[in-house]
Amino acid sequence: MLTTLLRYFNLIVITLFILLLISFSLAFFFPGEPYTNLTGNILLEETVGPLAQAFREGNIFQQFWYYAKNLSMGDWGVSFSTALPLYDKIFQTLPATLELTFYAATLSLFIGIPCGMLAGFLHHKKTDYTFMSMSMVMVSFPVFWLALLLILIFSLQLNLLPMSGRLSLLYDIPETSGFVLIDIINSTVPYRYAAFYDAIQHLILPTIAVSFITTAVFLRTTRRAIVDVMATEYIKTAQTRGLPFYVIFSRHVLRNAMLSILPLFAIQISTLVTNVMIVETVFSWPGIGHWLIQAIYERDYPAIRIGMLLVSSIVVFFAMSLECISRLIDPSRGNKQYA
Amino acid sequence: MSFGQCSNNASYRYRSLVIGMLSLVSLLGVAACSQNNEKNSPTGHSSSISGVIYCSESNPGFFNPQIDTSSTTSDASAHQIYNRLLDFDAQTGRIIPGLATSWLVSKDGLTYTFQLRRNVAFHTTEYFQPTRNFNADDVIFSFQRWLDESHPYHHINGGLYPYFDSLNLAQTIKSVKRINGYRIEISLFQRDSSFLANLATDFAAILSAQYAQHLSILNKPSDIDFLPIGTGPYQFKEFRKDQFIRFTQHPQYWQQTERPQQLIFDITPSSSLRFAKLVTGECDTIAYPSQTEIEVMQANPKIIVQEAPGLNIGFWAFNTSKAPFKDPKVRRALALAIDKSTILDAIYFNSATRARSIIPPASWAFSADIPDLNYNPVKARQLLKEAGYSNGFNMNLFAMPVVRDYNPDARRMAELIRTYLAEISVTVDIQTSDWDKFRSDLSTGKHDSVLIGWSADNGDPDNFYRPLLTCAAIPSGTNRAMWCHPEFDATVNAAIATDDIDERKAFYQTANEIIAREIPLMPIAHAYRYSVHNDNIQGLTINPYGGIRFANVRESR
Numbered sequence A: 001m002l003t004t005l006l007r008y009f010n011l012i013v014i015t016l017f018i019l020l021l022i023s024f025s026l027a028f029f030f031p032g033e034p035y036t037n038l039t040g041n042i043l044l045e046e047t048v049g050p051l052a053q054a055f056r057e058g059n060i061f062q063q064f065w066y067y068a069k070n071l072s073m074g075d076w077g078v079s080f081s082t083a084l085p086l087y088d089k090i091f092q093t094l095p096a097t098l099e100l101t102f103y104a105a106t107l108s109l110f111i112g113i114p115c116g117m118l119a120g121f122l123h124h125k126k127t128d129y130t131f132m133s134m135s136m137v138m139v140s141f142p143v144f145w146l147a148l149l150l151i152l153i154f155s156l157q158l159n160l161l162p163m164s165g166r167l168s169l170l171y172d173i174p175e176t177s178g179f180v181l182i183d184i185i186n187s188t189v190p191y192r193y194a195a196f197y198d199a200i201q202h203l204i205l206p207t208i209a210v211s212f213i214t215t216a217v218f219l220r221t222t223r224r225a226i227v228d229v230m231a232t233e234y235i236k237t238a239q240t241r242g243l244p245f246y247v248i249f250s251r252h253v254l255r256n257a258m259l260s261i262l263p264l265f266a267i268q269i270s271t272l273v274t275n276v277m278i279v280e281t282v283f284s285w286p287g288i289g290h291w292l293i294q295a296i297y298e299r300d301y302p303a304i305r306i307g308m309l310l311v312s313s314i315v316v317f318f319a320m321s322l323e324c325i326s327r328l329i330d331p332s333r334g335n336k337q338y339a
Numbered sequence B: 001m002s003f004g005q006c007s008n009n010a011s012y013r014y015r016s017l018v019i020g021m022l023s024l025v026s027l028l029g030v031a032a033c034s035q036n037n038e039k040n041s042p043t044g045h046s047s048s049i050s051g052v053i054y055c056s057e058s059n060p061g062f063f064n065p066q067i068d069t070s071s072t073t074s075d076a077s078a079h080q081i082y083n084r085l086l087d088f089d090a091q092t093g094r095i096i097p098g099l100a101t102s103w104l105v106s107k108d109g110l111t112y113t114f115q116l117r118r119n120v121a122f123h124t125t126e127y128f129q130p131t132r133n134f135n136a137d138d139v140i141f142s143f144q145r146w147l148d149e150s151h152p153y154h155h156i157n158g159g160l161y162p163y164f165d166s167l168n169l170a171q172t173i174k175s176v177k178r179i180n181g182y183r184i185e186i187s188l189f190q191r192d193s194s195f196l197a198n199l200a201t202d203f204a205a206i207l208s209a210q211y212a213q214h215l216s217i218l219n220k221p222s223d224i225d226f227l228p229i230g231t232g233p234y235q236f237k238e239f240r241k242d243q244f245i246r247f248t249q250h251p252q253y254w255q256q257t258e259r260p261q262q263l264i265f266d267i268t269p270s271s272s273l274r275f276a277k278l279v280t281g282e283c284d285t286i287a288y289p290s291q292t293e294i295e296v297m298q299a300n301p302k303i304i305v306q307e308a309p310g311l312n313i314g315f316w317a318f319n320t321s322k323a324p325f326k327d328p329k330v331r332r333a334l335a336l337a338i339d340k341s342t343i344l345d346a347i348y349f350n351s352a353t354r355a356r357s358i359i360p361p362a363s364w365a366f367s368a369d370i371p372d373l374n375y376n377p378v379k380a381r382q383l384l385k386e387a388g389y390s391n392g393f394n395m396n397l398f399a400m401p402v403v404r405d406y407n408p409d410a411r412r413m414a415e416l417i418r419t420y421l422a423e424i425s426v427t428v429d430i431q432t433s434d435w436d437k438f439r440s441d442l443s444t445g446k447h448d449s450v451l452i453g454w455s456a457d458n459g460d461p462d463n464f465y466r467p468l469l470t471c472a473a474i475p476s477g478t479n480r481a482m483w484c485h486p487e488f489d490a491t492v493n494a495a496i497a498t499d500d501i502d503e504r505k506a507f508y509q510t511a512n513e514i515i516a517r518e519i520p521l522m523p524i525a526h527a528y529r530y531s532v533h534n535d536n537i538q539g540l541t542i543n544p545y546g547g548i549r550f551a552n553v554r555e556s557r
Helices: A002-029 A034-039 A050-057 A060-072 A086-121 A126-140 A143-157 A180-186 A192-230 A233-240 A245-282 A288-297 A301-328 A331-335 B005-038 B071-077 B136-147 B162-166 B195-199 B209-218 B221-225 B271-280 B294-299 B328-336 B340-348 B377-386 B410-423 B435-443 B462-469 B486-496 B501-518
Strands: B051-056 B086-088 B095-097 B100-105 B111-116 B173-180 B183-188 B234-240 B244-249 B262-267 B303-309 B312-318 B352-354 B394-399 B427-431 B449-455 B521-534
Touching: A002 A034, A002 A060, A002 A301, A034 A050, A034 A060, A034 A301, A050 A060, A086 A126, A086 A180, A086 A192, A086 A245, A086 A288, A086 A301, A126 A192, A143 A192, A143 A245, A143 B271, A180 A192, A192 A245, A233 A245, A245 A288, A245 A301, A288 A301, B051 B071, B051 B271, B086 B195, B095 B100, B111 B136, B136 B173, B136 B183, B136 B209, B209 B221, B271 B294, B271 B521, B294 B303, B294 B521, B312 B328, B328 B377, B328 B501, B328 B521, B340 B352, B340 B410, B340 B521, B394 B410, B394 B435, B410 B427, B410 B449, B449 B462, B462 B486, B462 B501, B486 B501
Parallel strands: B051 B262, B394 B427, B394 B449
Antiparallel strands: B086 B095, B100 B111, B111 B183, B173 B183, B234 B244, B244 B262, B303 B521, B312 B449, B312 B521, B352 B521
16 A cells, blocks of 8 residues: 555656646746746846846756745746736635535546446446447537536526526625635625525536537446446356345445556546536636636736646546555555555 | 226326416416516616616736726726816816815926815725825825825835826826825926816826725735725725626715715626626616617617717828828828718718817817818829829738727728728728737837727827827827928927917817828828717716716606
8 A cells, every 4th residue: 555655646747747847847838037927027237136146147957946946935936918826816716716616526436427427337227238339428518618508598598597606796796715605605794695605506518518429438438347347257256146236236246347447537527627628617616727728818828838737737636546555455456566 | 008997087186286386387477477467678677776787897816906097997997986187077077176176287387286175084994094194295196106206105016007107197296295284286397288187087086095005004905906996986895706896885975965875886797798697687887889789779668868069089090100101192182082971871870970180079079171181093193193103002000909999890891991002003901910919019119000090098189199199109109100200390399388278279280281281191080089878877977087986866766
């Protein structure tokens, strides 16, 4: 177990280091002065700080070292367009993205896995075919188009749900955690309940749009795993021994199926985050994707650099952690030598 | 499938479990849906909090209209945060009392005395708590800031006061004196009958002198234009770039009391998104509805569309400093070669009135008996021949790259004009570039002709004549025809040297005749202005003289 943990920790550190290196080199590929692209400030004779010093007289290794050091100290540079620290801005927008990702992932899990299991058990039956064709259609939906379609139907035609933002601007909720539902619950404003209801309404469409594809992928993955497990000898043995279904299900099927599902879910995290970023743009959700696309429009290089670094780090971290957990609970891990 | 008999049983048992789970999920869904159906509008605002949401088009540069003529800045600050000494009545265009309750003009027209309103409170906010009410010191501070170059606040945030600079107001005003706490006296060097109107424009906002003092002590003078303090109906709460501006009600506002608790500007640059948000009810009203969407909005029973003739003029100006446009005959020939009614149909979708002169019909200086130029290519060709250009010539046509009320699509208009001019053998080269370069090219006179226009900032007709066509307006960059005509200048200057409306009317009639005779520019259209809002608010009217006003807007739910 310790070796597995160490191996994954190592992997995360190395990957993050490579990402850091790429983000540093981006500053040299973007047009303009590398120092300006890194910090958002102009390098003058009198600019203080070790990074400026390194850019004036040091070599590239020193520059990288101080860049990494600044990052670790929370000095992420300032935005070209607002001249405000990027660190604050990112921690303003990141919770919104995480929140949406979390709800969408939860929804996908709660729908995708049970449906996938059902399809798996009823392998080659009508239910299975229905689920499979449905999920095929769902996977084929381009996410931005789906988002627009949802807006068209539920917001513009039926006028049921709002189409932008995560809370009506009428409700002035003080930001403490950045997660809107938690903030509303923690706040003391008199219109708390109305605001909570409003926030839920704002959540529905983006969550559906993001979880649509992920649900279908989870469904298909789960079905495949169940079908595979059900075809194994030990299940047949259990069945012939006359064990009741729920025992077979909970003791043999679920655990073994989950072992093959978990690493596949880890891969889905990057798809999920990408979709969240697209959906944010369509729904004007004030998250990191919306902000990053704005930054790309405005050629705000420090913002693009840090945004990409952060998003990729988060994806790497979560994907690796999930993979690590799945490896840890895999009793056959001793047989596999390489991560 | 390799299920045995007993496993079939098991699968049935399992199936019921899963079906149970599924039905639970769907029940939740139904519950959510039925909850939604309880309310028709998703953003049906709760009774416990009220507010008006305006979807604006862009970020304001400052929260002070003195230092920026951009309409976004005016919209966000002029009538929400500030008051002026005088105001325009939105219906009649007459000057009405603002922070000045009454005023006196001396016989020679050189001294103005203003009696100021008492018990007018400034905003009390987290960043500033005033200890006194509005008085003469605030007026003097607000004027001296742009008048006096040695004033400590003159150079804060740029030191440019574009509106006042373009009218040379700082050179017109001799002094601003305090007579007592609630009375001030302004003396001028020369008569200017448009002076009161200029004090009622968006740009003549009254700031707090006490706040300025407070900021000087804190050594943060530039905050004055970003964290504003005024006497207006709403006070500033928060601004987030590209997201929103939040204002709250000014509880001690001097005018009336019934207003929503909040006013929110939801910054939405995309025009179609603003329209969509209006439909879903996320915005109560939106900025700059697109002319192509007006019909769809009119068909929606929940959306109220208001239309008003705008105080603006879209025109085609000839660069009269260049040959062959020096010759009035050539200018007349070009103007005769264009069919204005087609342009009104194709570019304005009939949401404009045909222009005869530069002054719109809504102004008292308008005269209906000015001859209009009707489409006549035969006459045009004949005039060109008389002027010695029987074989035609080449010219360029600058088409404005941005959308404005007075010209929604200058490029298409330019293409139409090119087709018409080809009939009289004049070849047109259409040129357009980004807005900044476009304006600098115009200032250096690179254009032969240009499609551009003008929107009035106040109700006084002088606001059209002096900036658009006088000799003094060539260097300040508003006279795009580069036209300097001494007789016209004398007439227009004589018109502001008197207060008698009939006398002024006569002068402007003469000016209109000179324009009709000389044709330095071809007037095209006075476009209507539109205001759209949902039926859950009332009291929003079109302000013909500048920024949007929310002071009288109420919710009707």
